[in-house]
Amino acid sequence: MPPFPFSAIVGQDEMRQALLIAAVDPAVGGVLVFGDRGTGKSTAIRALAALLPPMNAVAGCPYNCDPASPADLCPHCATTPGARKKSEKKAVPVVDLPLGATEDRVVGTLDLERALGAGVKAFEPGLLARANRGFLYIDEVNLLEDHLVDLLLDVAASGVNTVEREGLSLRHPARFVLVGSGNPEEGELRPQLLDRFGLACEVATPTDIATRIAVVRARDAYERDPDAFCAAHAKEDAATRKRIEAARKRLxxxxxxxxxxxxxxxxxxxxxxxxxxxxxxxxxxxxxxxxxxxxxxxxxxxxxxxxxxxxxxxxxxxxxxxxxxxxxxxxxxxxxxx
Incomplete structure (x- = not known):
């Protein structure tokens, strides 16, 4: 099923504006969206993935290295002759970080298949590698375990993920826009992580009848025929994508x-x-x-x-x-x- 179109989201203007700002300038530091359940937080964030213009990346690189930024290349691209000349268009990654994820799954670990089969110590990239130059999304971020919060604080501050695992020592770029959502009734966010978000949005359940009806009709139409619904909003999404591209150039x-x-x-x-x-x-x-x-x-x-x-x-x-x-x-x- 295709993601819900960004342009079809009804209301929640502050949240949509914050996400567009983060798409134009990742240096703002990420977006935190707190509010009631069922107010479109996750829907809007996932809709952003389909809206973003594609990016240039080194062909075959698991870290999405930018061929135009030699200083930020991963160890593999930096030591491979001619790697910077080969590029491909890729969708900007929007990676989900599950609450139950292990530290190895997040930062990466030893590739056991290659270690056991070929006797070679090789690194298996984690979620932070996939999220480089993209978005890292954490639903219910206020419930994230403390050891993962500490890990994210270190990486978000430096833009580099340092891995020391089973005799492996590796550093790779991990620059991403952190996007979190949650319900304040389920617990507060640690102040250190809260301060890392550039923007914090409050979303609430609509209180006027017209808006509630518009939300229900849009969601029902999407679930009944997702392809037709997305096609009906494709022109508006394309216009928003061009607006983001133009804004990046003017910034x-x-x-x-x-x-x-x-x-x-x-x-x-x-x-x-x-x-x-x-x-x-x-x-x-x-x-x-x-x-x-x-x-x-x-x-x-x-x-x-x-x-x-x-x-x-x-x-x-x-x-x-x-x-x-x-x-x-x-x-x-x-x-x-x-």
Whole structure:
């Protein structure tokens, strides 16, 4: 069955906007989607896979190495003569990381078949290798085991997966956009991992009748005839794909004025965010949003539109303020941009 079309998703504008921003600029740091069950979180993330433009990769490379970036090649491509000249178009990988996955399955391990059959110590790449230059998706990310969280934190910070297994020692590129979804009622996310996500979106069950009917009709039509439903939305998905490609090309030319950076800093100071990651994320996401809009310069409007998703998960707990994080961000926006 083909994936549900991205353009057919009803509502959930903040989530769709965040995923498009991550597709345009992976440097934003990933997307976290928290909300009720049955609100389209997994559907939207998997729909993104079919929407993404194909990428150039070294032919036959299990790590999806970019032939245009010699500094980021895996050990095999770096030592194989002529490997950089052979490239192929590949779909951008969107890899699921199951909650019950073992550490060996995630980072890779010794290829037992070759070890027993040929007596050769060879590396069998894991999920992080497959996700290189793509997306790593974790459903129910708040239930992920602590040892896997620690592993992901190390790899996400360095962009390199280091494996020491059964006499093997290997390093390979592992740069991916981390995408997680979950239900806050089932547990909180560790602060260290939460801080690694560039954007955090809140999704809720629609409360108006018209939207609920539109969602049910779309899902029913998809399940009754997936091919026809996808064909009906193919033109819209193609237009979105072209929009992503054009935005990627324009991104380096988008400017961020000092006035916009000053407003971002004022906003983070007003909210009391730790460190400077808040300003960096605001700058990167506002720039990606501007290029999606076709603008050449980041404006206050771009900052206001993306600030809740970029900052709501970076706020300290305030026992004297029972307001939700989104309300606190909106209140600060009203003060700073008054």
């Amino acid at each position: 380096p030319a988008v400017t961020v004025p000092d006035a916009a950076l000053e407003q971002a800093a004022r906003l983070c100071l007003a909210l009391g965010t730790d460190g400077l990651r808040g300003e960096l994320t605001l700058m990167r996401t506002a720039r990606a949003l501007a290029t999606l809009d076709g603008a050449g310069t980041v404006t206050d409007d771009h900052l206001r539109r993306i600030a809740p998703a970029a900052l709501r998960h970076r706020l300290r707990r305030n026992p004297l303020d029972e307001s939700g994080s989104t309300v606190r961000v909106e209140r600060a926006l009203a003060e700073v941009f008054a």
